[in-house]
Amino acid sequence: MSIKLEGGFKIFLSTWTGRAGLALLIILTGVSLYTITVLPIAEISSQWNDPQHWVDFPKSAPPVWVNIFSEKKLLETxxxxxxxxxxxxxxxxxxxxxxxxxxxxxxxxxxxxxxxxxxxxxxxxxxxxxxxxxxxxxxxxxxxxxxxxxxxxxxxxxxxxxxxxxxxxxxxxxxxxxxxxxxxxxxxxxxxxxxxxxxxxxxxxxxxxxxxxxxxxxxxxxxxxxxxxxxxxxxxxxxxxxGEAYGMMGTDVIGRDLATGLLLGFPISLFIGVITSVIVTGIGATLGLVSGYMGGKIDNTIQRLADFMNNIPLLPILIFLVFSFGAKLWIIIFAFVAFGWPGLTIVTRSIVLQLRETQFIESARAVGASRLRILARHIFPHIAPFIIAQIIFFTPSFILLEAALSFLGLGDPSLPTWGQILELGFRSAAVYLGYWWWILPPGILIIITSLTFVMISLGLEPVVNPRVRGRTRA
Structure with missing residues (x-):
C-alpha cells in the first residue's frame, strides 16, 4: 500500500496542475495557521460587528501602498x-x-x-x-x-x-x-x-x-x-x-480593517470547504457502497431517498432554516451536508455494481468472506482514489456556495467571511464609488482558493484514471 501511495504521489507531482495546486494549498494552510495562532479570533469576531469599536478609524480609506502608484500622496492613518x-x-x-x-x-x-x-x-x-x-x-x-x-x-x-x-x-x-x-x-x-x-x-x-x-x-x-x-x-x-489611507488593505464604510477580515476568511473558508466535503463524501460514499453491494430493498430505499433529496431546492430550505434558527455556521454546514450527499451516492453505487460482478469478488464470496470484509478489503480500495478525488473536488464547491450565501445575506454574521465583505461592499455601492480595495481582494481570494482545489483535482486525475497519464505529464 505504501508503494502505491508513493507512486500515486509521484504521478500527482509530475503534473504542473498538481504542483501548482499543492503550492497554493501550502500557502493557504500557512496563512490559516498564522491567523489561528497569532490573531485573537474570538475577540476580533466580537469586535467585527461592533461599530463602536471602529468609530475612530477612517471610513472607506484605501490601502497605504496606493501612494507608490500615485503622484498625490495620501496621508497615512x-x-x-x-x-x-x-x-x-x-x-x-x-x-x-x-x-x-x-x-x-x-x-x-x-x-x-x-x-x-x-x-x-x-x-x-x-x-x-x-x-x-x-x-x-x-x-x-x-x-x-x-x-x-x-x-x-x-x-x-x-x-x-x-x-x-x-x-x-x-x-x-x-x-x-x-x-x-x-x-x-x-x-x-x-x-x-x-x-x-x-x-x-x-x-x-x-x-x-x-x-x-x-x-x-x-x-x-x-x-x-x-x-x-x-x-x-x-x-x-x-x-x-x-489620514486618508489605512493599513495594507484599507477600510470599509464602517471603518473596519479589511486586512483583518480577509485574514480571518482564510481559516473560515477552508474549514467550511474541507469539513463539509469530508462529511458529505463520507456519507455519500458509505451509502453508495451499501446500496450498490447489498441491492434489494436496501438499494431501493437508499436510491429513492437520494432521488428525493436531490430534487429539493437548497436555497428555499436554507432561507427557511436561517429564519427559523438564525444565521449560524452549523446551520449552513448542516444544509450543505443534508443536500450534498445524494449525487455521490448515485455515482458510487454505479461503480460498486460493476465491481461486485467481477471475478475477484465472486472468489471472495466463494471462500466465505463476509459482506463487510468484501466491502472493506476488496471493493473500497478500488474506489478509494475516486473518493479522495471527490473530497478535493467538493471543497471549492462548498467554498463558493458559502460565499454566495453570505453575499445574499444568509451567512453567519458573527464570522467575517469573504462573501460577507463582498455583500456589504455591493450594498454600500462600493463598485459605483470606486472602492476597488473593498471588492477585488475578497473576490480574488475566493477565486484563488477555489482554483487551488480545482488544480489539485486535475493533478489527481491521472492517479485515478491511468488512461490520461501520458497526456498530463509536465
Missing amino acids: VTLTASGVQFSGNSKSIDMLYDYRGDSYPAYITLSVEKLRYTGTPPVLVLTIVRPDGYSVEAARLVVPPPRPGESPPIQRFEQAPERVLISSSDEFARNLAQLYGDRFDMPVSPYRIIQEGLQRYLMGSPRGGSTIPLNGVYRFTLTAIQGTGETRIERVRILIG
Whole structure:
C-alpha cells in the first residue's frame, strides 16, 4: 500500500496542475495557521460587528501602498499605542512620537483610554503636544470620575468600553491654539475660525500669509497624570491620527480593517470547504457502497431517498432554516451536508455494481468472506482514489456556495467571511464609488482558493484514471 501511495504521489507531482495546486494549498494552510495562532479570533469576531469599536478609524480609506502608484500622496492613518502604563512616584508621564510627513492635514485626532485603575485621589489626565518648532499646547484634559459610595480601591474605570476624546473638535483645545498663534506667531485668530477650518490644521501647521502650511517633523504627545496621592495604571492608551489611507488593505464604510477580515476568511473558508466535503463524501460514499453491494430493498430505499433529496431546492430550505434558527455556521454546514450527499451516492453505487460482478469478488464470496470484509478489503480500495478525488473536488464547491450565501445575506454574521465583505461592499455601492480595495481582494481570494482545489483535482486525475497519464505529464 505504501508503494502505491508513493507512486500515486509521484504521478500527482509530475503534473504542473498538481504542483501548482499543492503550492497554493501550502500557502493557504500557512496563512490559516498564522491567523489561528497569532490573531485573537474570538475577540476580533466580537469586535467585527461592533461599530463602536471602529468609530475612530477612517471610513472607506484605501490601502497605504496606493501612494507608490500615485503622484498625490495620501496621508497615512497612524495609531500611537502604549500598553500597561503605570503612573506612580516620579513617573507621572509617558511620551509617544509621531513623525508627520505630508502635504495634507490629518482628518481628526482622538485619544482613547482603556481599563484605568487608580488608588488614592482621582487622577486628571492631561495630553500635551509639543510641535517640531518647540512650542507646546495642551490638547485635552480628562477628569477621571471619583469613587462611588461603597467602592473600594483599586477603583476601576473605562472597563467595558474605552473613554474616547475627540481632540480635533475640542473647544478648549481651540482656545489654546488661538492663544499660541496670538502670543508666539503674532497671528490673531479666533477659536471659532480654528474649529471651522480644523484644529489639526493649526496644530500641525505654521503661519504663512494669514493662513497655514504643513509643519513636517516629529510631534511629541505627552500624557501626564496629575494626582495628589496614590498611583494609576492604564491598560492601554491610544492616540489615533486619522489620514486618508489605512493599513495594507484599507477600510470599509464602517471603518473596519479589511486586512483583518480577509485574514480571518482564510481559516473560515477552508474549514467550511474541507469539513463539509469530508462529511458529505463520507456519507455519500458509505451509502453508495451499501446500496450498490447489498441491492434489494436496501438499494431501493437508499436510491429513492437520494432521488428525493436531490430534487429539493437548497436555497428555499436554507432561507427557511436561517429564519427559523438564525444565521449560524452549523446551520449552513448542516444544509450543505443534508443536500450534498445524494449525487455521490448515485455515482458510487454505479461503480460498486460493476465491481461486485467481477471475478475477484465472486472468489471472495466463494471462500466465505463476509459482506463487510468484501466491502472493506476488496471493493473500497478500488474506489478509494475516486473518493479522495471527490473530497478535493467538493471543497471549492462548498467554498463558493458559502460565499454566495453570505453575499445574499444568509451567512453567519458573527464570522467575517469573504462573501460577507463582498455583500456589504455591493450594498454600500462600493463598485459605483470606486472602492476597488473593498471588492477585488475578497473576490480574488475566493477565486484563488477555489482554483487551488480545482488544480489539485486535475493533478489527481491521472492517479485515478491511468488512461490520461501520458497526456498530463509536465
